[in-house]
Amino acid sequence: MTTRAKENGNELQLQSIDELAAREERIAEAAMQAAVAAYNADDEYPLVETKLAPIGTGTLYGVGVGPGDPELITLKACRLLRECPVIAYPATKKGGKSYAHEIVEMHVDADHKIMLGLVFPMTRDPELLASGWNRTVELCWNELKQGRDVAFVTEGDPNLYSTFIHLARLMQELHPGVPVVSIPGISSVLGAAAALGQPLADGDQQVGIIPATEDREALKEALLHHDTVVFLKVAKVLDLLLDVLDELGLGGKASVVTKVTSPYETVWRDARELRGQELEYLSLMVVSK
Secondary structure, three states: OOEEEEEOOEEEEEOOHHHHHHHHHHHHHHHHHHHHHHHHHHOOOOOOHHHOOOOOOOOEEEEEOEOOOOOOOOHHHHHHHHHOOEEEEEOOOOOOOOHHHHHHOOOOOHHHOEEEEEOOOOOOOHHHHHHHHHHHHHHHHHHHOOOOOEEEEEOEOOOOOOHHHHHHHHHHHHOOOOOEEEEOOOOHHHHHHHHHOOOOOOOOOOEEEEEOOOOHHHHHHHHHOOOEEEEEOOHHHHHHHHHHHHHOOOHHHEEEEEOOOOOOOEEEOOHHHHOOOOOOOOEEEEEEO
């Protein structure tokens, strides 16, 4: 298909719509560079050009894909996964697929996508953490700067204890012009309530969503000040949690769910059965008074 355009009163024939679009983009980019140069020349505090996102920079999406059941994903999330040319996901050092990756495979054809496996640093060394995270951000930036949208998939919701939170924050620090958008997802907390057939809160009741840590007093305070508490990632501190529950007379009020709503879901309605046992990483405990 051809189109015609006029420049300085002369009619030009362009070979395609794409060529016309590319020409307009070059003109716009030149205008931007001229504006930056003029601003730098006139202003006491020059504009740092590197902080401007290039024209046509892609958008970084944080896409919540739900707690595990591939059907518990929103229509909007499905649409974006199909539209985005790049899907980023947490990966292991050995190249293994993540839980979120397995969910995504039910909705898109990975062979027609750029699948970007991101290995997140699992260390407390500040230097290793910083370099690892910077490397992860740059992998995404390499796609974004070429105008490709990147959908980073995460279990549950991208704004609740998700790796996307730090990824988005660091992206905005290092490349401030990159648009960042989050797509809500169904949290494992809500999936657990459904699996247990147990409401989390009603009326004026208060519910706490608490990361399970080795801080005994923090665990106790959470239990004392909420009607229902959902402890996340309890595997490493399970016995400690059971001790605190016994101390408060709540030993029979706790249930545990692993890989909630997925085909691998397991439910223990009495958490005391698990004392001394090892649990999956994706395990949570619901304590309802």
